[in-house]
Amino acid sequence: MIRLHHCVSARSFRPLWLLEELELPYELILHAFPPRMHDEAFLAVNPLGTVPAFIDGETRMTESAAICQYLAARHPEAGLDVAIDEPGYGDYLNLLHFGEATLTFPQTLVLRYGHFEPPERRLPQVVEDYSRWFLSRLRTLEPRLASGHWLCAERFTAADVSVGYALLLASHLGLDERFKSNVRDYWARLQAREGFQRALQAQHAAALTQGVSPTVSMASC
Numbered sequence: 001m002i003r004l005h006h007c008v009s010a011r012s013f014r015p016l017w018l019l020e021e022l023e024l025p026y027e028l029i030l031h032a033f034p035p036r037m038h039d040e041a042f043l044a045v046n047p048l049g050t051v052p053a054f055i056d057g058e059t060r061m062t063e064s065a066a067i068c069q070y071l072a073a074r075h076p077e078a079g080l081d082v083a084i085d086e087p088g089y090g091d092y093l094n095l096l097h098f099g100e101a102t103l104t105f106p107q108t109l110v111l112r113y114g115h116f117e118p119p120e121r122r123l124p125q126v127v128e129d130y131s132r133w134f135l136s137r138l139r140t141l142e143p144r145l146a147s148g149h150w151l152c153a154e155r156f157t158a159a160d161v162s163v164g165y166a167l168l169l170a171s172h173l174g175l176d177e178r179f180k181s182n183v184r185d186y187w188a189r190l191q192a193r194e195g196f197q198r199a200l201q202a203q204h205a206a207a208l209t210q211g212v213s214p215t216v217s218m219a220s221c
């Protein structure tokens with residue numbers, strides 16, 4: 001069975017959400033954040049010490065967007081993948097990776113210098129600069145979302161999960177108040193999905209049964 005190592009609301013939420021969208025069986029292992037500090041044995045699973053760590057038979061992966069791409073491609077019948085011969089294929093790959101490489105990256109700096117570092121090392125200027133950077137990158141989605149409910153291929157895909165996670169993280173950072181209208185509506189549509197709601201419930205239940213705090217830690221990314 002697929003095994004996913006996860007911290008509450010960390011990037012491993014992407015594969016968790018996709019697993020729920022696909023309704024696949026999986027084992028969810030919750031770690032307190034950061035796992036490398038709380039569970040030395042985890043370094044044998046992922047020497048980087050980061051989540052996600054994803055195991056499917058002989059396959060081991062540690063990049064959240066790549067795991068989404070893998071799962072969607074392995075289950076094409078669900079339509080969360082965009083096939084190589086579909087017109088939206090390039091758009092799909094671009095947006096899937098945009099979610100992590102372009103959107104989550106500046107948020108990591110906001111987290112670190114706004115929440116994670118001890119007060120004397122916090123840098124409000126970095127927080128504001130990278131919040132703006134994130135929001136300006138996000139604004140590039142506005143015209144795309146004016147003409148469609150989802151990002152590409154005229155349906156919900158793994159690219160929406162990838163970008164959707166960046167919106168979830170933004171909401172934990174209070175940046176959702178600065179979303180423009182089309183992104184705000186899109187974020188509401190994403191949250192209304194049954195797969196998204198089931199993923200939230202799964203992480204909450206697993207946290208409680210595995211003795212991990214179910215509360216979002218602002219340091220968890």
Ligand SMILES: N[C@@H](CCC(=O)N[C@@H](CS)C(=O)NCC(=O)O)C(=O)O
Nearest residue numbers: 010011034050051062063064220221
């Ligand atoms: N690019 C990777 C980043 C993975 C990553 O940095 N995960 C964070 C949580 S969001 C983590 O585990 N940090 C713990 C640490 O750095 O020790 C991905 O998208 O999965």
